[in-house]
Every structure is written in structure tokens, then in C-alpha cells.
Amino acid sequence: MLIVKSTETYYGNVRALKGISLHVDEGEIVAIIGANGAGKTTALCTISGLLAPRRGTITFMGTPIGGLPPEAIVRAGISQVPENRRLFGSLSVQDNLLLGGYHLTYREKRAHLRGDLARVYSLFPVLSERAAQLAGTLSGGEQQMLAIGRALMSRPRLLLLDEPSLGLAPRAMRTIFEAIPTFRAQGLTLLLVEQNARAALQIADRAYCLETGRVVMEGSARELLNQREVQRAYLGRGYRGVWEED
Amino acid sequence: MPIWNPRIETMPRVDLEQLQLERLQATVNRIWESVPFYRRRFEKLGLMPEHIRSLDDLRLLPFTVKEDLRTGYPYDLFAVPLREVVRIHASSGTTGPPTVGGYTKNDLRHWRELAARVLSAGGVTKDDVIQISFSYGLLTDAFGFHQGAEEIGASVIPVSAGAPEQQIGIMQDFRTTALVGTPSYALRMAETLGDKAVPRSSLHLRWGILGSAPWPESVRKRIEDLLGICATDNYSISEVMGPGVSGECEEQKSGLHINEDHLLCEIVDPDSGEVLPAGESGELVITTLTKEAFPIIRYRTGDLTSLSLEPCPCGRTLARMARVFNRTDDIVIVGGVKMSPSQIEDVISQMEGVEPRYRVIVDRAGGVDTVEVQVEVSAALLTGDVRHLLSTQNLLRERLETALGLTPEVKLVEAATLDTDEPRSKRIVDRRRTEGGGLQERE
Numbered sequence: 001m002l003i004v005k006s007t008e009t010y011y012g013n014v015r016a017l018k019g020i021s022l023h024v025d026e027g028e029i030v031a032i033i034g035a036n037g038a039g040k041t042t043a044l045c046t047i048s049g050l051l052a053p054r055r056g057t058i059t060f061m062g063t064p065i066g067g068l069p070p071e072a073i074v075r076a077g078i079s080q081v082p083e084n085r086r087l088f089g090s091l092s093v094q095d096n097l098l099l100g101g102y103h104l105t106y107r108e109k110r111a112h113l114r115g116d117l118a119r120v121y122s123l124f125p126v127l128s129e130r131a132a133q134l135a136g137t138l139s140g141g142e143q144q145m146l147a148i149g150r151a152l153m154s155r156p157r158l159l160l161l162d163e164p165s166l167g168l169a170p171r172a173m174r175t176i177f178e179a180i181p182t183f184r185a186q187g188l189t190l191l192l193v194e195q196n197a198r199a200a201l202q203i204a205d206r207a208y209c210l211e212t213g214r215v216v217m218e219g220s221a222r223e224l225l226n227q228r229e230v231q232r233a234y235l236g237r238g239y240r241g242v243w244e245e246d
Numbered sequence: 247m248p249i250w251n252p253r254i255e256t257m258p259r260v261d262l263e264q265l266q267l268e269r270l271q272a273t274v275n276r277i278w279e280s281v282p283f284y285r286r287r288f289e290k291l292g293l294m295p296e297h298i299r300s301l302d303d304l305r306l307l308p309f310t311v312k313e314d315l316r317t318g319y320p321y322d323l324f325a326v327p328l329r330e331v332v333r334i335h336a337s338s339g340t341t342g343p344p345t346v347g348g349y350t351k352n353d354l355r356h357w358r359e360l361a362a363r364v365l366s367a368g369g370v371t372k373d374d375v376i377q378i379s380f381s382y383g384l385l386t387d388a389f390g391f392h393q394g395a396e397e398i399g400a401s402v403i404p405v406s407a408g409a410p411e412q413q414i415g416i417m418q419d420f421r422t423t424a425l426v427g428t429p430s431y432a433l434r435m436a437e438t439l440g441d442k443a444v445p446r447s448s449l450h451l452r453w454g455i456l457g458s459a460p461w462p463e464s465v466r467k468r469i470e471d472l473l474g475i476c477a478t479d480n481y482s483i484s485e486v487m488g489p490g491v492s493g494e495c496e497e498q499k500s501g502l503h504i505n506e507d508h509l510l511c512e513i514v515d516p517d518s519g520e521v522l523p524a525g526e527s528g529e530l531v532i533t534t535l536t537k538e539a540f541p542i543i544r545y546r547t548g549d550l551t552s553l554s555l556e557p558c559p560c561g562r563t564l565a566r567m568a569r570v571f572n573r574t575d576d577i578v579i580v581g582g583v584k585m586s587p588s589q590i591e592d593v594i595s596q597m598e599g600v601e602p603r604y605r606v607i608v609d610r611a612g613g614v615d616t617v618e619v620q621v622e623v624s625a626a627l628l629t630g631d632v633r634h635l636l637s638t639q640n641l642l643r644e645r646l647e648t649a650l651g652l653t654p655e656v657k658l659v660e661a662a663t664l665d666t667d668e669p670r671s672k673r674i675v676d677r678r679r680t681e682g683g684g685l686q687e688r689e
Contacts, residue, residue, distance in 0.1 A: 003264055006271070006299040019296035021268045023261075056299070208268075214275040214295060218268055219536070223352050227538070228330045 007056030089136025100153030141172025360490030361394025386488025501566025
């Protein structure tokens, strides 16, 4: 479905992605894990068009999308839930959701908008209870649900989730991570970026581990969960060498 | 027969290549971080991991040769700390100091799966009773197949190497249906069967998963006929992994399916090191794509083969390698003519009354290279009619002359006088190396 090949992305002269390759098959949940500054968010933003790659190719459903503007990529069927939610705090919950479908044509809106809204409300019932409330007054967990709901309103085929656990209380995090796998049943494919490697690997099928802009490991989520190197990178224990002492 | 992992083994090549690229880049990034040996080499060439942008860029990377592994003995080329290594194997060291390979838990899981694929391709299912007649020890063969067979769910008999009589006894009593071992051992068992007049009907054998030494088609036919089995070839190399690299499918027996999702194979010109296109013969070079403990980049196997990317009628899309008969270091040049053990084996195995065991002595007399081929013959022939013996000798000489393009001396010797267990590379004894001839054997 999504194929990224040897992609490099720069911030000015700083190369944040040093040639990463990854793929996501239809119906999969794929996680990108890694430490702070490894390039996880950069990778997502390069796919969604918020950043332009300087090298490499990105193909979605057989069409090259690398370097296209974000709105074209949303239309192609990729929607991103940005880090820190980025909601419109002074708008109501419902208005935030409707903005998610902003780019749809009049015909599409007439055909789908009502049903899509109902779908999001059934997925996160608390949002329907607070439909008229200002988004800025929601709790962190509710805001995350709203951000996801807003992305779903654009009818994506591939959903990019950036740090859904960020700043959430454990219970809110659990709610979000329990909801994510259910998206698959609705025909969605997911690419998830997470600093909380354990939580991400528990719901993902496969994962890529990023380190300073490079993929250093890939494999099934179960494999990576058992991988000492991943545990070490994540837990920040920095010993190396053949002979180790505790 | 069932394909063990249909998703991977019948994957469209374009998807497979994406997977290979991702894994190659991850491997290169890992060794750059964790193996100083590789990092030094890359830096010397001005290479950075991100220079590997496509599978074709693999050729930018330097080769790794056996000597590198020996220099790194035992742990210098490991990419993880020893506490993450759960298994250590080593090569036999027949031609020099041993080489060591380590496996993490994930490595073992992959290895099991790949061995299971090779066994499945050869016909083995969970209903089989499988007899492993490789020796258990530092070498990889027995353990590799053992784990693969358990993964499939077959009943494993770890009989190890031993007297053929004992193996046959177990085969009869335990109702073995699949035999795993070397072709020469299978042949010896088949012959013992004949000598001891054990009826084939007392065996339940159906499959032979044979490998780790070259065996011509004629030997395959003999084993299949004598044991009444379907025998498939497989390729294993301890420096890279062990068994599980590639194996024939029992339907086609035309090329060994390479487990390309874990191993990237190239064919290079043995002299220039240049990468050759699919179909051309050259030296097999392997890069591991998933190994954690002991990744290896562009390892020169020394084995001569060719690759085919044609999908196989069995359904597998994985590339196939031709059966390996020669090594780059097996070939001896005699009087300007290249000679390899497999040519001699092929001729000998087609002769009546001649055992497929031989030794070749290459020497130099008065500035001229001479070749003497010693071949074992059955006791019946030796004690029988002298004229018959002579005609066998002449026939053999003629056929060898046609095959080799030079005229060898042929000497017939009594059965079981030549050491059959010695490695194939010792079958050609080159005495030209020592001045004035001598007893030193080539490595």
C-alpha cells in the first residue's frame, strides 16, 4: 500500500532522515519506534507531505506521492493525526470534526458526512456527549480521541498516528490504545509513531526501529519486543561490547 | 507438497525486493554501529550506510572472505554482546582454523523457519518420522534440520552419524519416513542394505533431504532407486547460517530455492569479483539480511553456481540456484586444462562395478603434468576375470579422457581402501606444489 524507498529529509542543512525504507501493507498496523530525535515524526511528516523529501521515492497505492502538497496526499487517502493533537481549541468538538472533512466535495459531503460523524461518535461516545463543548476544554485523552476522529472524517485509507500516548494519563492512554486495533476492522491501515515502544509493539503487527535518522531494525512486533537491543535503546542502558559486566 | 510459508515463498518479486532493501539497509546500519571491523572497512572506502540506496548498491560494499572470519576469531565480528547470544556453532576447520558463528533468540527462530521451509520443499510434513544422520556437535547441519523438523512438527530421531547397520535398524524399527544426511552417507546406507540383503519393503522411507557435499545426478538416481525415495538437494554454509539457505522442491528438482527474504545472493566472477547477471555461472556471494548476532556482508562462499529468477512451477517465486558441484578452490589446472572433482565423479558414477569413491593424484614428471585416477572397484570384479578388469580400466580411461580433455592413468583399487569420509577437497592430491613432487596434499 505504502512504499518508502531510501528517503532523505532535511531541516535546512541538517539531514534528519538518512535514507529510510519501509512499507505498509493494506490492513496492517505498523509502528515506528525509537528515541527522541531519531526521526520518527520527520518520517511521518515526509509521508503526509508536511515536509518534502530531498531524495528517495514514496509510493501510495501505486502512485508516487513524494513531495506532493499535503492536501493532495490527504485526497489520495492518507491522513495524519499530528503530535500534540493540534486542535482548534476555540471551536466546538463537532466543528473540529467537520473540519476534518473540509476538503471533501459537496457531493461527497452530502453522501458521507452524517454517516462519518455518527461513526466517529460511536467509536468515541464521549465525543458525542461533548459535541457542543469547546475542544480546548476537553481532557488530554478526549483531545486525542478528537484528533483521531477529525483525521477519520477525511475518509483516509491510511492513518498516520504521531505519538498518540504523549502527555496522557495511563487510563486515557489505555483507552486510546484499545481503540486503535478496532480501526483495522473498519478497513483502515495504520502507521504509528510512538516513543512508548512497549505499548506500540503490543498492538502492532510489524515495526521499524529508528536511530539517528536510520532504520536499524525491522521485524515482527513480537520479535522486536523480545529484542535486547530495542529494550536497551528504549530503556537507555548503553552498554556494548562482547564482554559485558553488570 | 505444501509450501511452509506461502506468503513469503510465493511473494511477488517487487515486494520481495522492497523487503530485501529495508533489511539490507537495517543490517548495514547495525554493523556500522556495532562491528568495528566493517566500520573500518567502510570508512576506508569512504562509504556511509546511506550510500546503500538500492539493492544494486550492494556491490559498493567490500567482500568478506574466510580469512576475515579467521582473523576475527572468535567473537570480533559479532554485532551483539555475548549475553544476547544463545547458541554458538563453529566450522569443522578442515582446511584451517575454525570459524565461529553466534545466534540470538531471534536468529534461532529465523533459522528454524528456514530449515522448515527446506524440509517442506523436500516433502517432509508433520506426519513424517525424520532421522537426522548428521553428527551433532559444533557443526550446524544436525541442529539446523533438527529444529526445522520440530518446527514442522515431524517426529525427530536425532540418531547422529553412526554405523550404517545401526541406522538401518532404527529405520526399520522406528518406521523412519525421511532421512536427513549427506548423500555419501545415504549411498553407503543404500549399499549396506544390498550387502545385508535387507528387503526394501521393511523400510518406510519416502524422502531424502541430502546435502552439504556435492553429488551428481547419477548418484541421486542410484540413491533414489536403491532406497526407493525421492531425494532432494539442499545448500548449507556454516559461516552464513547452516542448513536453510536453499533447497530443491521435490516436484521439480530443478534448482534450489533460496530463502531470499533472509539472504541476499549474488553471483560474481571468481577472479575479478565483478557481479554477473542472472543465468551466468560464478561464485556465490551471500549477505545476511536479518541476522542479529553474526551478520555477514558479501561473503565469498567459494561455491560455483548460477541464479535463475524464473518462477518455479511449484509456485515459489524465490530465486533458484543451480546445484553446486564445484568450488573455486577445487579446480586444478593440469597441463593448461581445468579439472574439477565433479567431472570425475560424474564419469565414475556411471560405470558398472565401480564404486563412486576415488582419489586423483596430480604430479609432474620431467616437466609434464600427470594425472592418476584411483578408483575403488567391487571385490567381485577384482577377483573375477582379468580381461574383464582390464576392459573396465580401459573404458574408464576413455571416458575420463573424453570428459576431462586429458589422458589420465587409471588404477583400480580394492573397495574400502580409500578414505570416504575425508573432505572432497582432499580427493585431488596435487604433488606439484612441493619441489620435485612429494606427499604434501593441497588444502
